[in-house]
Amino acid sequence: MTAILISEVGPRDGLQSTHRIMPLDAKKAWIKAEAEAGVREIEVGSFVPPSLLPQLADTAELVAYAKALPGLNVVALVPNAKGAVRAAEAGVHGMSIPFSMSETHSIKNVRKTHAEMIAEITEVARIAGDASIHFAVGLSTAFGCTMEGAVPEDRVVRLAEAAVAAGARELSLSDTTGYADPAQVKRLVRKVKAAVGEEKLTTLHLHNTRGLGLANALAGLEEGITTLDASLGGIGGCPFAPGASGNIVTEDLVFMLNSMGYDTGVDLEKLLEVRKIVAAALPDEPLYGFTPDAGLTLDYDTRGKA
């Protein structure tokens, strides 16, 4: 059975767009329960200035807490070198920086041109390298941008190469805006892998904005993607990309992968219980997902085992 890593990004990508701040204790309960359900990587937060995202102000405490959980890979987002220093101090296992393929979005989101971002990535790579921390670059708006529209694939390939040259150990392709379609996913994964090497592009970060999230995930799997970001209950989005809502739903993704016979290590029944923690802590927030309502299939335990 092929192993697929599900990287839970809800505590970061989900919570950064909620109005209500989830209390630290609830975040800890969520992370603990999800790790116990078998999720092996969690992005616990982001080292952005607390004044910008008060929802994630407790990221350093969460890193310390999550690192004590057995077998969990604890990752965090960093917007820049300052954040990378804080992430390294907190002792993350891995850090990643988003690099928007749309320069308009990059300037709007982090006030940096592409050239300035490459300089920042070089600096973050140095900080991560000095601390022996895994470092990834997330190529955001890679499938289209709500400000620029189409993002040329050649540009993504060129910037992917630049990010690797600047020190990225690994890349992910992010459909920040929910623009991707499966044919595009296949094409772009193939092109970027061809440019930077098979092993450098492992991850897709998908949103379910137009309902295509799992179809895009399938397309990625067929091109050798082995890590999929997802968010419990599909919460999340990008506050700077209007209309970009909801990551793919961890529960539905796990149902799909486990049914297909992939090894995710995740116990779906336990995972479904984790929703209660999130729902209780964020009563105003809609939780997405179909499997939670429908329940497991009668033959779930034998699916994909043939």
Add this chain to the structure above:
Amino acid sequence: MTAILISEVGPRDGLQSTHRIMPLDAKKAWIKAEAEAGVREIEVGSFVPPSLLPQLADTAELVAYAKALPGLNVVALVPNAKGAVRAAEAGVHGMSIPFSMSETHSIKNVRKTHAEMIAEITEVARIAGDASIHFAVGLSTAFGCTMEGAVPEDRVVRLAEAAVAAGARELSLSDTTGYADPAQVKRLVRKVKAAVGEEKLTTLHLHNTRGLGLANALAGLEEGITTLDASLGGIGGCPFAPGASGNIVTEDLVFMLNSMGYDTGVDLEKLLEVRKIVAAALPDEPLYGFTPDAGLTLDYDTRGKA
């Protein structure tokens, strides 16, 4: 560009499970507007006894109405030979009979064993043949059953062969219960095509019960499926299969296929307008779909055109 036929089944599969009966005028407005949006096939109803499904009692009138719309293929479901006679009298372009791969479900749903169903299919094939009407058999619960659980693939293959021998011009595989996963879709499509011939299995009928609908559709496309059933707003389900809700959403499917560069012939902006007719006529019924909320992408007109 590969042409994909989208077969709108909402007026049948959707409306058979609504509590409120949609008025005939609203059904006509729906069918007309969807045909004008470019949908080339609509299952307008079912020739079941009106006492069983009063929601579909006006199917013959709808057939007459829809046949006057230019370029529309007008199909209806028939549960048995009696229904086939009525469908032929009404002058449908095509009729299909559901044949449940789960004998338990078959007995519960239409009170017939598999052997009795084969006899019925033979009779319906004769009626359709005499009237020169296209005749398809829908292999329902092909991916699993809410009563029996797993449905062995060898059984589906064997019954597919029996349905063709009994006179089916074409088969569809139906995920009546929302059990299918993409790996299973690929496997089963391949096996059935190998058994009955590539050209006999053209269609998938999918539900989005666990959110995998479009991923399953993609899996089918990759195995040469050229017709996909879908329901506007994802309404519908099987009243005899508890927990089996909602067909895949026509709007999201069209967004996916058009974005990928398939030729569906459907104008998505016009299609999105059709929701208003359904929403107004069925105010209590939830409408599903993500694209209607998110809207088209900025680059929609150029996607898939490269």
